[in-house]
Amino acid sequence: MNQSFLKYKQNILRGTSIVCLFIIWWLLAEVGLKSDLLGFDTTRWPTAWQVIQAGHNLLTEQLSTMIRHIGSSLYRVLVGFILAAILGVPLGLGIGWNQIIRDLTFPIIEILRPIPPLAWIPVILIAFGTNTTMIFITFIGAFFPIVLNSILGVHSVEEVEVRAAESLGADGMMVFKEVVIPKALPSIFTGLSVGMGIAWISIVAAEMIAGNYGLGYFIWSMYNTLNYSQVVIGMILLGILGYLCSTIIRYLGVKLTPWTKFQGGDK
Amino acid sequence: MIEFKNVDKIYQTPEGEPFPAVKNISLTINEGEFVTILGPSGCGKSTSLRMLAGFEKPTSGEVLIDDSPVGEPNSNRAVVFQDNSALFEWKTVKENVMFGPLACGKDPAEAKEIAEKNLALVGLLDHLEQYPAQLSGGMQQRVLIARALANNPDILLMDEPFGALDALTKTLLQEKLLEIWQESDITIYFITHDVEEAVFLSQSIHVMTAHPGSIKQSWENNLPYPRDLELRESEEFRNLKNEVLEAIYEESVTAAQQKIAQII
Numbered sequence: 001m002n003q004s005f006l007k008y009k010q011n012i013l014r015g016t017s018i019v020c021l022f023i024i025w026w027l028l029a030e031v032g033l034k035s036d037l038l039g040f041d042t043t044r045w046p047t048a049w050q051v052i053q054a055g056h057n058l059l060t061e062q063l064s065t066m067i068r069h070i071g072s073s074l075y076r077v078l079v080g081f082i083l084a085a086i087l088g089v090p091l092g093l094g095i096g097w098n099q100i101i102r103d104l105t106f107p108i109i110e111i112l113r114p115i116p117p118l119a120w121i122p123v124i125l126i127a128f129g130t131n132t133t134m135i136f137i138t139f140i141g142a143f144f145p146i147v148l149n150s151i152l153g154v155h156s157v158e159e160v161e162v163r164a165a166e167s168l169g170a171d172g173m174m175v176f177k178e179v180v181i182p183k184a185l186p187s188i189f190t191g192l193s194v195g196m197g198i199a200w201i202s203i204v205a206a207e208m209i210a211g212n213y214g215l216g217y218f219i220w221s222m223y224n225t226l227n228y229s230q231v232v233i234g235m236i237l238l239g240i241l242g243y244l245c246s247t248i249i250r251y252l253g254v255k256l257t258p259w260t261k262f263q264g265g266d267k
Numbered sequence: 268m269i270e271f272k273n274v275d276k277i278y279q280t281p282e283g284e285p286f287p288a289v290k291n292i293s294l295t296i297n298e299g300e301f302v303t304i305l306g307p308s309g310c311g312k313s314t315s316l317r318m319l320a321g322f323e324k325p326t327s328g329e330v331l332i333d334d335s336p337v338g339e340p341n342s343n344r345a346v347v348f349q350d351n352s353a354l355f356e357w358k359t360v361k362e363n364v365m366f367g368p369l370a371c372g373k374d375p376a377e378a379k380e381i382a383e384k385n386l387a388l389v390g391l392l393d394h395l396e397q398y399p400a401q402l403s404g405g406m407q408q409r410v411l412i413a414r415a416l417a418n419n420p421d422i423l424l425m426d427e428p429f430g431a432l433d434a435l436t437k438t439l440l441q442e443k444l445l446e447i448w449q450e451s452d453i454t455i456y457f458i459t460h461d462v463e464e465a466v467f468l469s470q471s472i473h474v475m476t477a478h479p480g481s482i483k484q485s486w487e488n489n490l491p492y493p494r495d496l497e498l499r500e501s502e503e504f505r506n507l508k509n510e511v512l513e514a515i516y517e518e519s520v521t522a523a524q525q526k527i528a529q530i531i
Contacts, residue, residue: 158352160348160350160352160353161352161353161355163320163322163340163346163348163353164346164348164353164354164355165355165366165370166322166339166340167320167321167322167340167341167342167344167345167346168342168345168366168367168370168371168414168415168417168418169341169342169367169370169371169418170366170370171370174370178355178366179355182355182357182358183356183357185357257357258398259356259357259358259398259399259400262398262400262401263356263400
């Protein structure tokens with residue numbers, strides 16, 4: 001079978017998959033699954049058409065409010081995430097490479113790590129107020145995966161690589177800069193990408209609970225005012241933003257670790 | 268001059284038991300000499316190299332270079348490792364070879380020049396900008412050699428550098444290595460389990476006993492350089508090879524028995 005036919009077949013299958021999603025949506029919203037006994041009714045869901053209309057409305061009549069919601073969420077995620085990266089990557093590298101740093105900081109991390117980000121909301125809220133709380137929640141969500149993957153990255157450094165560097169005349173600093181950091185980089189980017197995902201999860205939930213702006217808050221307040229089409233718009237916007245953010249991270253990862261695309265394949 | 272004087276190396280097993288890796292090695296290597304160390308697997312060949320490189324200290328005895336004990340690893344003693352995971356996978360071929368000169372304080376332009384010179388020596392000028400993962404096993408091994416030579420070391424330590432290569436690539440690299448050695452005054456400490464390789468390359472051959480390793484027997488190899496494929500067919504070559512083979516065969520049997528005893 002030739003290449004273009006396979007490609008064609010693949011596109012057909014993928015297109016079918018998306019069409020199926022819309023058909024299932026339409027069936028659930030229009031025809032519906034209902035049971036009084038079990039207490040569910042999917043006809044309360046908006047149809048795709050209602051969602052498109054709502055989207056049009058929001059974009060034309062409430063554009064500035066929407067921009068503010070999007071902007072708040074994006075700002076909180078990015079500030080929290082960047083702080084987590086700035087602190088988490090060096091800390092993870094330090095913990096992975098240096099016994100003293102590890103003994104000093106790892107116990108704290110291990111105690112705090114199992115606490116879900118959202119459980120922090122009340123204690124941060126009483127001391128710092130809403131906006132800082134939102135940033136802190138995304139920070140804490142992104143921080144741990146970034147630290148842990150940075151540590152793992154350092155642990156992927158093999159003894160023979162350090163030996164090689166030493167016998168080529170490298171001192172400790174050069175080993176760290178030229179061997180440990182680049183070797184850890186792919187794993188660091190895995191951490192950044194996971195951290196970005198968790199930052200978004202955390203911000204939506206946090207805004208639902210305690211926000212006064214942002215897409216999580218928007219979804220929740222639309223739900224409370226029975227504007228279900230708007231809820232779906234919020235979901236779609238979150239999907240797009242999350243996708244964009246992880247695409248940027250992936251792009252940076254590929255740019256900064258060009259060697260990884262040759263690995264794992266046939267030599 | 269390199270001297271091993273009654274060197275013992277005893278490791279600790281995870282259970283805390285002492286595990287003697289090498290026992291009472293005494294060995295003298297002259298400046299500029301090409302020495303091969305042969306032995307059954309697990310006999311402590313690599314341990315001897317690690318002590319010479321400075322990665323590990325002997326438990327007792329001394330490893331001396333020009334009468335002073337071996338210290339921390341340094342650029343006078345370059346190591347060509349057994350497997351290509353010693354290459355810096357995140358650096359291009361050229362950057363890998365530049366690493367040593369840069370570590371020794373050369374400026375980037377000079378390091379680049381040195382790298383290119385050494386890569387030309389092993390025939391890799393066409394691959395400067397590639398990453399190790401893009402190269403074949405034989406090419407990766409050549410990068411390792413070029414990288415080790417870039418610091419102009421006095422001693423080259425090679426730990427089964429051609430062990431994983433196909434026969435043809437191996438032969439080509441052996442000849443290349445001899446060429447490089449003859450044009451320099453470098454001392455080569457070469458570990459292998461391939462008797463033919465040892466006889467082809469070196470001036471003296473030392474066979475180690477099965478674990479714990481000590482020197483069982485040594486040969487001067489007076490076959491004339493430059494050595495080539497024809498030499499491998501000669502009678503002197505085959506005689507020496509057979510003698511060495513016999514010695515190593517006995518030790519391999521002992522090593523195999525030890526392994527079986529361990530399993531039982």
